[in-house]
Amino acid sequence: MADEAVKYRLVAILGLGLLGGSMAKALRARGLCDGIIGWSPRESTREEALKLKLVDATVDSPEQAVAEADLVVAATPVSHIVKLIGAISKSTTNGTIVTDVGSTKRSITEAGDKHLPGRFVGSHPMAGGEKSGLAASRADLFQNAPCIITPTDATERSSSERIEKLWTDLGCRVTRMGPLEHDRLMADVSHLPHAIAAAVVAMQEERALTIAGSGFRDTTRVAAGDPQLWRDIFIDNRDAACRSIDRCVAWLRDFRTALQAGDGQKIETMLAAAAKRRAGM
Amino acid sequence: MADEAVKYRLVAILGLGLLGGSMAKALRARGLCDGIIGWSPRESTREEALKLKLVDATVDSPEQAVAEADLVVAATPVSHIVKLIGAISKSTTNGTIVTDVGSTKRSITEAGDKHLPGRFVGSHPMAGGEKSGLAASRADLFQNAPCIITPTDATERSSSERIEKLWTDLGCRVTRMGPLEHDRLMADVSHLPHAIAAAVVAMQEERALTIAGSGFRDTTRVAAGDPQLWRDIFIDNRDAACRSIDRCVAWLRDFRTALQAGDGQKIETMLAAAAKRRAGM
Structure with missing residues (x-):
């Protein structure tokens, strides 16, 4: 200082x-x-x-x-x-x-x-x-x-x-x-990851949880957060959060389409772009 | 031993x-x-x-x-x-x-x-x-x-x-x-979290990455994994992986519907179920 x-x-x-x-x-x-x-x-x-x-x-x-x-x-x-x-x-x-x-x-x-x-x-x-x-x-x-x-x-x-x-x-x-930019970026970088983590936990069968490894634990850690605090956040920022969910689901839909078609090249390209970005953080 | x-x-x-x-x-x-x-x-x-x-x-x-x-x-x-x-x-x-x-x-x-x-x-x-x-x-x-x-x-x-x-x-x-049960559970507990993490990283604006906190880092950590290894895994297990993506997207769609309607009670219930489960791991 x-x-x-x-x-x-x-x-x-x-x-x-x-x-x-x-x-x-x-x-x-x-x-x-x-x-x-x-x-x-x-x-x-x-x-x-x-x-x-x-x-x-x-x-x-x-x-x-x-x-x-x-x-x-x-x-x-x-x-x-x-x-x-x-x-x-x-x-x-x-x-x-x-x-x-x-x-x-x-x-x-x-x-x-x-x-x-x-x-x-x-x-x-x-x-x-x-x-x-x-x-x-x-x-x-x-x-x-x-x-x-x-x-x-x-x-x-x-x-x-x-x-x-x-x-x-x-x-x-x-x-x-600005407050609007803040809420838009936070929907992407914080509120969406929370919704995603909750989704991944909620959809599991009981048996799957017993064999979950460290990757699952990392990906879903934030889902343990206080539900009332997060309800408030989501409700207050719902328009931006909905847009974030839509963009994430659109990526998943592209990925699923490539997967079902057995398009290994497309799958690798999509994963490689994310891996490069994440490794650079 | x-x-x-x-x-x-x-x-x-x-x-x-x-x-x-x-x-x-x-x-x-x-x-x-x-x-x-x-x-x-x-x-x-x-x-x-x-x-x-x-x-x-x-x-x-x-x-x-x-x-x-x-x-x-x-x-x-x-x-x-x-x-x-x-x-x-x-x-x-x-x-x-x-x-x-x-x-x-x-x-x-x-x-x-x-x-x-x-x-x-x-x-x-x-x-x-x-x-x-x-x-x-x-x-x-x-x-x-x-x-x-x-x-x-x-x-x-x-x-x-x-x-x-x-x-x-x-x-x-x-x-x-059994091998089939293994592949089905792994699609849920490992392959889906990888796809989700990649999606969350891939959809971000550059500026958002500079303000990402520890929650974002945890949620997306696995996305840095080797794209060729993961391509192989996804392609080999594509039917089960597609079903896992579908179930996750279905949860997100329910969540989004409740969010857009401003249904705080439903949002809290969905988050609370996930939080309880995750905290119990």
Whole structure:
């Protein structure tokens, strides 16, 4: 890190699951704030966060959490973030910057631009895994992770610069793109692989699972992810996800046609193009 | 290992790639044979195998390799194994047992039953990875790997018992099933995941690859595998592979229909069934 880190006075973290919890741990570990105030819809989670000293204080409502904060991070499931942005808009002061960690960005940035104009910057740190919840959180979750931020025409330049700096200070490799492009690319690179992995697991006979090797395990690992979180993501990004599925199925249809015809040359060409690309990643 | 290992006098290994090379290393490391004679279609590979002392001798033809052997292992690509079985049938003595390591079993066991009746037992050790060739071979490749053997009605009981013992002695967990069931289950659990992984890689825009996370990497890892080896596997098992693709696409079509309708309940139910299954593996 060439630049000095930017420090916040009080960060409000709304939602204390894997990402919110890891955010709290990482902010502390890197000395990026003086204090953290936490809110979670569940009282038991708030108590756990206090007990683990992840946060300095918890409050009963998002509105209370954000009142004194100079940085707000919305870390609830995607479907909840949109409502949260509306709920807190009257309680934040003008200097407060708000971001989120949701896996989709179009609907969230629309809400941000409407309720927190200029001060909301959508973020998507691409970190996580199959485990969710506060218990799985860790201080190094964002270390070297890609993070996409999605400022819009309505975002103030100083806001997007500060959020970019925040993620850089947390150890991420930050990329900027528009929310629509984000959602389109994520449908291809994340939501489609999840649907595909679920399909491959769901269609198996019981006996097949007992002889599955490491290739099967790799290909289907993401299918173990939290079904409610993923439902939200798919529903929020359904148009782009449907287009991704269609393009993938079109490739499979070509492949199947060549296969049924016994066209070894075509099969090899299709596999070789994918192999070259994957090996180059 | 409760039982004492069964030792062979001279093992002929036909094909000295990842699996043939690892077989030689594992047989030696576990003291399962007195000598190994190797054949590979390429002279440079034969020289390399001699230099690395993987084999005690190499010969110019499969026929020469098998003449004195009491165990023959065919470890060439799937499409070549069928021809190899025909080529060596006249050169093996009656006491010689022949097996292979091919990823498909129907066409190979048909050839075995025809040319080496009673003495051929198909094997499929499920070990390997994206790397191929002699250089990637290792003595512990088969350690704890699942291995399916596919005796048929024509196989002598003593032959299948000896081959089962061989793989057990090499560290594998051995399962028996018929060649047709093997090919059907493998289409689901191995060949389909490969096609799916290739599809997901092939359909991406260049920019998407730069923001792909660990989930994408896991899901598509197998797509880097050798295109010629996989072409052979797909072509040999094309009927079963087509049926697997059809069943996977049918699931995706249901999922897409629910998605387009915004049916969150259905989406969650489909994802939850897959998540539960995958987490239980």
